[in-house]
Amino acid sequence: MKKQAPAATPFSATDLRTLLEGVAAGAVSIAEAARALQAMPAEELGFASLDHHRAMRKGFPEVVFCQGKTPAQVAEIVSRMAKTGQPVLGTRANEAHYRAAKKKTPAVVFDALARTLTIEPRRSTPRTKGIVLVSAGTADLPVAEEAARTLEVLGFEPDRIYDVGVAGLHRLVKHTRAIQAANVVIVVAGMEGALASVVGGLTAAPVVAVPTSVGYGTSFGGLTALFAMLNSCAPGVAVVNIDNGFGAAYLAASINRRIREGGPCD
Numbered sequence: 001m002k003k004q005a006p007a008a009t010p011f012s013a014t015d016l017r018t019l020l021e022g023v024a025a026g027a028v029s030i031a032e033a034a035r036a037l038q039a040m041p042a043e044e045l046g047f048a049s050l051d052h053h054r055a056m057r058k059g060f061p062e063v064v065f066c067q068g069k070t071p072a073q074v075a076e077i078v079s080r081m082a083k084t085g086q087p088v089l090g091t092r093a094n095e096a097h098y099r100a101a102k103k104k105t106p107a108v109v110f111d112a113l114a115r116t117l118t119i120e121p122r123r124s125t126p127r128t129k130g131i132v133l134v135s136a137g138t139a140d141l142p143v144a145e146e147a148a149r150t151l152e153v154l155g156f157e158p159d160r161i162y163d164v165g166v167a168g169l170h171r172l173v174k175h176t177r178a179i180q181a182a183n184v185v186i187v188v189a190g191m192e193g194a195l196a197s198v199v200g201g202l203t204a205a206p207v208v209a210v211p212t213s214v215g216y217g218t219s220f221g222g223l224t225a226l227f228a229m230l231n232s233c234a235p236g237v238a239v240v241n242i243d244n245g246f247g248a249a250y251l252a253a254s255i256n257r258r259i260r261e262g263g264p265c266d
Contacts, residue, residue, distance in 0.1 A: 060087070060154055060253075063246065066117065067092035071100035074117070079104040082119050089153045090117035091146060091246045114145035114245075118153050127157035130256045132182040134172075134199055136165035136189035139214045144188040146245030147210065147252075154253045158186075166194045179203050183259045184252040188245065190214025193225030200234025206255060207237045208248045 022028035061081065066074050074090060074097045081088045082105045090097070098110035101117055109118050131151060135144040144162065151158045161179070164172040172195075179185055180203045188210045189195040196209035209232070211225035218224060222242035229239045240247040 060250075063150075063250075064088070064090035064117070065092060066090045066094070066097045069097070071096045075100035075104045078108060078117060078119070082107065085121060087121060087153050088117070088119035089150060091115065091150070093117045111145065111149055113142055114149040115142065116146060116149045118149060120153055123155075127152065127155055128256065128260055129157050129159070130183035130260060131156055131158045131252050132179055132185045133158040133160050134164060134175075134179070134185060134187045134195065135160075135162045136187075136191070136195045137214065138163055140188045140190055140212045143210060143212045143243050143245040147186055147188065147249040148245075150246050150249035151253055154249070156253050156256060164195075165189065165191070166198060169198070172198065176202055180205070184208065184255045186210065186248045186252050188212060188248075189229075190222065190225050191219060193228035196229045196237055196239075197232040197234045200232055200237040204236070207234070208252050209237050209239045210245055210248045211239065211242050213243055 019028060019033055023030060023033050061084065064074065064077050064081070069077075074093065078088055078090060078101045088108070090101075093110065093115050095110070095112070098108070098117060101108045102110075105119065107119050109120075110116070111118070133144060133148055133151070135141060141162065144160075148158050148160060159178060159182070161172075161175045164175065166172075179199060182203065182205050184207075185199055185203060185205050186208045187196040187199045190212035191214065193209070193211050196207060200207045200209075209229040211222045211229055213219070213222035215222070215224065226239065226242055229237065232239075238251070240251065
């Protein structure tokens, strides 16, 4: 008797492999597998369409941008994603989002500084090293910690180097060896954004620069730091959007994963 194909619910890469192995072994028919795959890419909630196919394409499930969503919407999305058994990450969350999500999904954790909601399944292996996270000042920590929490949920263990802005360059210099040993460096800085260029001149690793909205009037909400980073004289510096710690972490994780695990070009 053939086994029944997995239900048309969210799939992980492991689920897909199990399904294909079942087809190969004759335990699941091609028709059953086709039915299971038809509903795999998305789950419709009316107000949201959850992309459960993303983990197979990108290596990590869809991430919830909580800002602009109601607490009830965030709670429902987190609940549905948690049922897949995969890691869950929500960014730009607030206390109201957390309280609503906690009622439906008790496992959710809120980091007030990073403004993140997370659910991490129990790990069988330690997080991967290789990424160094450098922050200019204490005021930049919300963005830096958003990056750090993103990396942790993605399965990476960042080395944090905080409060080493260019106003006291000696604070950074003592960390030169750690920066040079990294596969990828994330630099978070507001004000004039000079730290990214300094770090870019110290290491051969790619530098992902994150301008923050920290600063007085002519910082223009992070535009001054953004323009400075875009005009960096140090080669190997790429720039993400203002305050986008999540985007920087995702990019750094993608680079580090290819270095550690190898990619299609290997």
